[in-house]
Amino acid sequence: MSSEEQKILTTDGIPLEVSLKKAERKNKIKAFLLVAPLLLFLLITYVFPIGDMLMRSVDDKMVTKMLPKTFKAMEQWDGKELPPEEVFEAFYFDYKLLVEEKTFGKLSTQLNYTKNGFKTILKKLQRKMKKFEEGNYKEQIMAVHPRWENVEYWRAIKRRAPAYTSQKYLKGIDMYKNEDGEIVNVPEDRQIHRVLWLRTLEIAFFVTLLCFLMAYPIAHLLATLPMKYSNLLMICVLLPFWTSLLVRTASWMILLQQQGVVNDFFVFIGLVPDDARPEMMFNKTGTYVAMTQILLPFMVLPLYSVMKTISPSLMRAGKSLGGTPFVAFWKVYFPLTIPGIGAGCLLVFILAIGYYITPALVGGASGTLISNQIAFHMKSTLDWSFASAMGLMLLAGVLAIYWVYNKLVGIDNIKLG
Amino acid sequence: MPNNLDFVKFDKVDKSYDGKVLVVKDLNLDIAEGEFITMLGPSGSGKTTCLMMLAGFETPTNGEIYLDKNPISNIPPHKRGIGMVFQNYALFPHMTVYENLAFPLRVRKFQKDEIDKKVDKALSMVSLTGFENRMPGQLSGGQQQRVAVARSLVFDPQLVLMDEPLGALDKNLRESMQYEIKHIHESIGVTVVYVTHDQSEALTMSNRIAVFNDGKVQQLSSPDKLYEEPVNSFVAEFIGENNTFAGQVTNMSKDQCKVKLSDGSEIIANPVSVTSNGDKTTVSLRPERALINTKEKMDNNFKGKIEEVIYHGDHTRVRLDLLGNKEFILKVPNSSANMDIKMGNQINVSWNSHDARALDPK
Numbered sequence: 001m002s003s004e005e006q007k008i009l010t011t012d013g014i015p016l017e018v019s020l021k022k023a024e025r026k027n028k029i030k031a032f033l034l035v036a037p038l039l040l041f042l043l044i045t046y047v048f049p050i051g052d053m054l055m056r057s058v059d060d061k062m063v064t065k066m067l068p069k070t071f072k073a074m075e076q077w078d079g080k081e082l083p084p085e086e087v088f089e090a091f092y093f094d095y096k097l098l099v100e101e102k103t104f105g106k107l108s109t110q111l112n113y114t115k116n117g118f119k120t121i122l123k124k125l126q127r128k129m130k131k132f133e134e135g136n137y138k139e140q141i142m143a144v145h146p147r148w149e150n151v152e153y154w155r156a157i158k159r160r161a162p163a164y165t166s167q168k169y170l171k172g173i174d175m176y177k178n179e180d181g182e183i184v185n186v187p188e189d190r191q192i193h194r195v196l197w198l199r200t201l202e203i204a205f206f207v208t209l210l211c212f213l214m215a216y217p218i219a220h221l222l223a224t225l226p227m228k229y230s231n232l233l234m235i236c237v238l239l240p241f242w243t244s245l246l247v248r249t250a251s252w253m254i255l256l257q258q259q260g261v262v263n264d265f266f267v268f269i270g271l272v273p274d275d276a277r278p279e280m281m282f283n284k285t286g287t288y289v290a291m292t293q294i295l296l297p298f299m300v301l302p303l304y305s306v307m308k309t310i311s312p313s314l315m316r317a318g319k320s321l322g323g324t325p326f327v328a329f330w331k332v333y334f335p336l337t338i339p340g341i342g343a344g345c346l347l348v349f350i351l352a353i354g355y356y357i358t359p360a361l362v363g364g365a366s367g368t369l370i371s372n373q374i375a376f377h378m379k380s381t382l383d384w385s386f387a388s389a390m391g392l393m394l395l396a397g398v399l400a401i402y403w404v405y406n407k408l409v410g411i412d413n414i415k416l417g
Numbered sequence: 418m419p420n421n422l423d424f425v426k427f428d429k430v431d432k433s434y435d436g437k438v439l440v441v442k443d444l445n446l447d448i449a450e451g452e453f454i455t456m457l458g459p460s461g462s463g464k465t466t467c468l469m470m471l472a473g474f475e476t477p478t479n480g481e482i483y484l485d486k487n488p489i490s491n492i493p494p495h496k497r498g499i500g501m502v503f504q505n506y507a508l509f510p511h512m513t514v515y516e517n518l519a520f521p522l523r524v525r526k527f528q529k530d531e532i533d534k535k536v537d538k539a540l541s542m543v544s545l546t547g548f549e550n551r552m553p554g555q556l557s558g559g560q561q562q563r564v565a566v567a568r569s570l571v572f573d574p575q576l577v578l579m580d581e582p583l584g585a586l587d588k589n590l591r592e593s594m595q596y597e598i599k600h601i602h603e604s605i606g607v608t609v610v611y612v613t614h615d616q617s618e619a620l621t622m623s624n625r626i627a628v629f630n631d632g633k634v635q636q637l638s639s640p641d642k643l644y645e646e647p648v649n650s651f652v653a654e655f656i657g658e659n660n661t662f663a664g665q666v667t668n669m670s671k672d673q674c675k676v677k678l679s680d681g682s683e684i685i686a687n688p689v690s691v692t693s694n695g696d697k698t699t700v701s702l703r704p705e706r707a708l709i710n711t712k713e714k715m716d717n718n719f720k721g722k723i724e725e726v727i728y729h730g731d732h733t734r735v736r737l738d739l740l741g742n743k744e745f746i747l748k749v750p751n752s753s754a755n756m757d758i759k760m761g762n763q764i765n766v767s768w769n770s771h772d773a774r775a776l777d778p779k
Contacts, residue, residue: 317507319494320472321521322572328495331520335511 050395057389060165063110066103067094071161083154088138091157092129099126115156121145168389173197193373193390200370203287203359204352210292211299211348212341219303219340224312237300245294249361252290256280256362282364290358295351299344306340342409350398370394423483424450424608425471425576430480432466432632440466442632444480448610450575453602455611455619458629459655467629468578468612473497484576495524500569500577500607504584506561508553514540514564515549521572539571542601559590566598570607579611583618595621616656620644628652644703649690650776653701660707660745662700663778666691673770676700680741685716685770690777697778704746706772709735709758715767721745723762733758739766 008016064071069090077083098104104126111118121144128144142148159177170176170183174191178184185191218237222230240248255261263277272278280286310333318328356371363372370390377387425448432441441463448454456464469475471482473494481488489497509517518536527535540546543563553561562582569577579598583591599622602609613619619626620640628635628643628651636643636652647653650661662684668675674688676698686700708715721739732748735758739745747766749758758764 311505311507313503313505313507314509316472316474316494317501317503317509318520319474320497320499320501320578321524321568322495322498323520323524324495325493327524332509 050392053388053391056385057168057392058164058166059385060160060167061163063107063160064163066098066107066110067091067157067160070094070157074158074161077158079151079155079158082138082149082151085136085138087154088141092132092137092141095122095125096129099129111157111160114160115153117147118153118156121147121153168386169393171386172390172393193370196368196370196373199284200353203284203291203367203369204349204355207288207291207295207352208299208345208349210288211296212345214292215296215299215303215344216337216341219300219307222300222304223307223310234304237297240294240297245357246361248294249290249358252286252293253281253362256286256289281362282367284363284367286362286364287359287367287369290362291352291355294358295348298347298351302343302347303337303340306337306343310336338409342405346402346405349401353398353401354394421450421485423447424452424485425610426483426486427467428481428483430467430470430477430482432463432470432475433478439478440632441470441477444632444634446627446634446637448608450608451606453599453609453611453622453624455613455623455626456629457613457616457619457626457655460614462629463632464612464614464627464629465580468580468610471576471610472499472501472578498572498574498576500572500574502565502569502577502579502582504581506553506565506582506585508561508564508568510553512553513549514545514551514553514556517553517564518568518571521568525572535571535573539567542570542605543567543597558586559594562586562594563597566601570601570605574607576608576610579609581613582611583613583615591618598622620656628655630655646689647701647774647776650699650701650779653774653776658704658746660702660704660742661779662702662740662742662773664698664700666694666696666698666775669694674775676775678740682719682740684719684740684773686773686775687771689774691775698775699777699779700773700775702768702773704734704748707747707766707768709747709749709764709766711765711767713767716770717773718765718767720763721766723758723760723764726758726760737764737766 010016010019012019070087073087073090074083077087095104095107098107104122108119108122111122125141125144125148132140147153159181167177172193174186174194175183176186218233222233222237224230225233253260257263258277258279258281260281262280263272266272267274267277280289314332314336315328318332319325323331353369354371355369356375359367359369360372360375363369371394374387374390374394377383377390425446427444427446430441430444431439433439444463444467446467456467458464466475470477471484473489473492477490481490483489484497484499509520512520515536518539519532522532522535536549537546540548543566545560545563545567548556548560548564553564556564562585565582566579569579582598583594586594595618598609602622611619611622620643623640625637625639626643627637630651636648638646643652644657647656653659654661662676662678664676664678664684666674666688667677667683669688669691672687674686674691675683676686677683684700686698691698719740721737723735724738724743725736727734727736730751732750735747735749736743737745737747745766
């Protein structure tokens with residue numbers, strides 16, 4: 001035996017590894033070319049937008065770019081008392097440039113986000129600035145409006161110096177950085193987002209639970225019925241997929257509204273008096289009912305695909321070995337369906353947590369979710385960076401849930417079909 | 418062994434699934450305690466249905482089943498205390514071998530140390546000691562089968578049902594498992610009801626065999642009797658190899674009859690299910706009961722032409738054209754006396770009339 005490591009050669013004398021790589025290369029290239037379009041598509045429609053969203057949610061360069069000289073001069077200022085003359089001078093020239101470019105309106109909007117009252121004093125400054133004389137800008141500016149003498153406003157400007165900010169994220173959970181740079185809660189009467197987050201989690205959780213409770217027997221029936229009945233049942237389960245989401249949601253509105261079919265029926269059978277019809281629409285009830293119905297197939301299908309593979313003789317074995325029907329179900333059948341339960345619950349929960357159309361249409365004020373808030377900021381307030389921040393928080397939340405889920409159930413244990 | 422002759426009793430049991438066709442017709446069957454009884458039959462003959470009724474997964478449409486003299490139709494499966502081995506083992510895939518075996522003991526609220534003892538004993542019985550922590554998926558087919566057998570016996574049932582348990586195994590493994598199951602039965606004396614469509618399995622393992630066809634028990638007897646003395650042509654055909662002649666009874670006496678065949682010749686046969694002259698009949702003769710060129714004196718002697726010779730090692734199968742039957746099979750022992758077996762040769766074939774059983778016509 002030689003101590004040298006001997007390489008295995010092919011019959012032609014080429015090392016085996018090299019020869020293997022050569023033989024496989026063509027297949028590898030082919031495989032890559034086949035997935036390349038999808039890869040490109042995902043990159044363009046998924047990775048880039050999310051990256052852009054991330055940038056947008058922390059981007060605060062606008063003010064930084066508009067007041068370059070001011071922020072440079074402010075670097076030396078400790079923020080305890082009014083800034084020195086240089087800062088005023090720098091601010092004057094920065095602002096003058098913005099006025100000439102007619103972009104000063106944006107600055108006033110942005111600074112007003114940070115502290116109320118900037119709009120008025122900036123407008124006044126713009127009018128009075130034309131008559132300013134050279135030198136001693138501090139006094140001239142302070143003479144425009146008493147607020148310019150207030151150190152708070154200068155501190156507010158300084159807070160906008162960094163190019164990146166976590167402000168939008170803090171706002172998303174009803175917190176903000178106060179004048180001293182501490183992170184504090186928004187006063188309770190002005191908190192809106194925390195309620196929405198909690199409500200989103202709550203609705204997603206209960207919708208998942210309801211879907212599970214309803215889907216389990218259906219899926220079992222589907223898996224055990226003879227073919228001719230199970231096919232029909234399967235069509236019934238899939239039927240909602242054939243109808244537009246909007247139509248389905250709208251029909252729930254017709255059914256559940258106060259003068260709707262369900263309420264009419266309740267009154268007819270005397271369950272509720274005519275003048276006290278329960279409100280089942282434009283609140284949480286409506287959201288629960290409509291979302292459960294819409295997401296039900298996503299629970300049924302993974303459960304069905306798992307149950308289909310469970311041999312009926314296992315339940316029989318459980319019973320013949322002395323287990324009561326319940327024990328046989330609980331110890332034998334149920335554990336075998338866990339992969340399906342895992343897949344179904346994860347699917348429904350993640351879909352529910354970001355659901356938009358249905359809660360927007362039937363949720364009313366008490367049944368809207370965080371996604372509706374995101375849409376609101378996208379369309380109405382045009383605060384895209386805030387919408388991006390909340391979108392990312394939602395994404396992070398889903399990933400966190402996925403992680404916890406992986407720890408509890410194990411992703412390998414999940415079977416989607 | 419206390420011989421309780423009707424430990425299990427099927428009393429006039431009928432079963433229909435759709436209200437139109439009877440799958441099991443008027444079944445009367447007594448199974449003695451400690452017996453190994455096999456229900457043998459082609460698929461669709463009702464044998465599995467009988468087993469399922471006994472296990473409690475199907476209800477008899479009519480009649481009653483008694484277990485140790487108690488009617489059991491209204492007892493749910495889990496209270497019957499009957500062990501069962503299923504066709505595809507039905508091991509619980511999410512439990513280890515130990516947990517599978519412990520399942521029937523746990524639901525019976527046994528103590529932990531007692532469970533351990535019983536599981537150990539059952540595993541050593543099927544020589545699988547040391548496999549406690551394996552999952553069923555990690556075992557070979559034969560090992561899974563043995564776990565299934567052990568699981569059906571671990572809670573000491575008085576009766577064990579086996580539904581084609583060896584169907585999924587290959588031939589060699591199947592044969593060794595047959596012996597293994599037979600030995601287990603002999604050593605612990607449990608009553609076994611075994612369902613199969615494999616006749617050689619039934620013949621090697623059973624004390625008695627119930628041959629099923631068309632929802633009825635055609636014959637219930639010991640393996641040797643079943644083979645040597647089939648009572649009708651279905652049993653004769655189904656068990657082992659068989660040569661048949663169709664004909665009509667011409668001369669009936671007490672223990673012999675003459676049967677006239679379609680080609681005009683007459684053979685002497687043993688009247689089993691024919692009673693009078695003119696009865697149509699199928700005469701059944703086992704291949705090994707017919708001899709060629711023999712010096713023994715026999716009452717049937719005919720000449721036949723060799724159509725085909727197939728070499729089987731220890732014996733040679735010969736297909737003859739005999740008395741108008743071109744599918745007449747002979748098994749010739751492989752000895753030097755039979756060297757002139759060649760295709761096309763004419764040979765003398767003889768048999769005793771006692772072995773030619775005149776049964777019902779097909």
